[in-house]
Amino acid sequence: MQNRITQLFNIQYPIIQAGMIWNSGWRLASAASNSGILGLIGAGSMYPDVLREHIQKCKKATTKPFGVNVPMLYPNVEEIMNIIVDEDVKIVFTSAGNPKTWTKWLQERGITVVHVVSSVKFALKAQEAGVDAVVVEGFEAGGHNGRDETTTLTLIPMVKEQIEIPLIAAGGIATGKAMLATMILGADGVQVGSRFVASNESSAHQAFKDVVVNTKEGDTQLTLKELAPVRLIKNKFFNDIQELYKSSPTTEQLQELLGRARAKRGMFEGDLEDGELEIGQIAGLIHDIKSVAEIVEDILIEFEAAKKLVTTF
Structure with a gap:
């Protein structure tokens, strides 16, 4: 399943495990990457020294690409960025801030940069800042969200109409059918958060x-x-x-x-x-706790079945 997202991150499937605070430690990120998708460590819930430890443990647990999600509103963001460079992490997802602040600095150090947005306006600003891709997150999403309450199924095609860089859909996606729906609407891949909270490897209580x-x-x-x-x-x-x-x-x-x-x-x-x-x-469609590998397999099986169903219409 090769496209712009799999090529950008050198992964097997165009799925990203979201970097969620208090849920996305090295165990979740490495399990996701080992399943053929992109795993992300959630730096938002980690002091700098803890983040360094999680990056080092993730490296030992997987040989596949993984990244770090960095909410830029945290006061120690400069130290966090320096640790990411020191530890040779090659992918960073930024959020909750101006993408111009860190994008060029990171890219000059060989890092692929993706920014999370919740509107057409901010998607255009991210593209202008030079990011390699955007995560476009609809109102259905968990955690911190956009104020405009634009739903994923309306936001994705509106952003797609305006930008040229790769688009990753997020918000309300936990199944293969939802993955297919957003890709039909213009997404190059999907970011899945809530479904991975209910995984064996999640660091959530x-x-x-x-x-x-x-x-x-x-x-x-x-x-x-x-x-x-x-x-x-x-x-x-x-x-x-x-x-x-x-x-x-x-x-x-x-x-x-x-x-x-x-x-x-x-x-x-x-x-x-x-x-x-x-x-x-x-969460209303999440009924069990499984391993990351099982969750990814379920999504992919349903995705392929849904594609066949669509062709019969």
């Missing part, structure tokens, strides 16, 4: 994985737009947010409620009441 597989349609909602839009499973913390909104809170009051390390508390430590539980809408 088992309690969080169990909640994900029991999540139903309507159990998640986008909130905290005043800070950074995030899709959460509805729990006590989410209800506390909704209660605070009734009083028209200031940004400072919302920040005070959020506090520090709320996502770690929920997804990594397993506090299902007061933790932040980030997941995509597609």
Whole structure:
């Protein structure tokens, strides 16, 4: 299955395992890469020395390409970028910031750069900044999201119409049918996040994985737009947010409620009441916890079956 994405990353299948905070350590990334897709380490939940350790362990666990996802809003981003160069990582996905800040610097050091966007406007800015590809993420996605609430199936063709660089679809993709649908709409590949949360190799707490597989349609909602839009499973913390909104809170009051390390508390430590539980809408279709290899195989088998079904119409 060769196309612009498989050639760009030197992988077998045009699928990227998303670099998610508190879920995407070296075990997940290496298992993904060993399955023929691109694995990503999520640097957003790691101090620099921890990231270095995960990169080194990932190198020992796979000989295949892997990358690091870097949210650029973190204060130690310069140290993180230097570690990535020191450790000879060849692929970086940037997000939550201006792609012009680091793209040229990374490319001058032989690194392929992909930027995550949630709108046509930011896709064009990323292309102008010279990135090698963009991840175009729709409203259905888990974790931090775009404010415009544009869904994946409308966003992908709108971006495709405007850009020339490779396009990776994200948001609500956990199956082979969804992969085919977005590629028909113009995507060159897909990024899968939530489905890999519910994998054996995910670094998420088992309690969080169990909640994900029991999540139903309507159990998640986008909130905290005043800070950074995030899709959460509805729990006590989410209800506390909704209660605070009734009083028209200031940004400072919302920040005070959020506090520090709320996502770690929920997804990594397993506090299902007061933790932040980030997941995509597609969780309603995730019913089991499997190995990464099994998940990738399921997606590919369904993708090929769906292609045959489409040709019968």
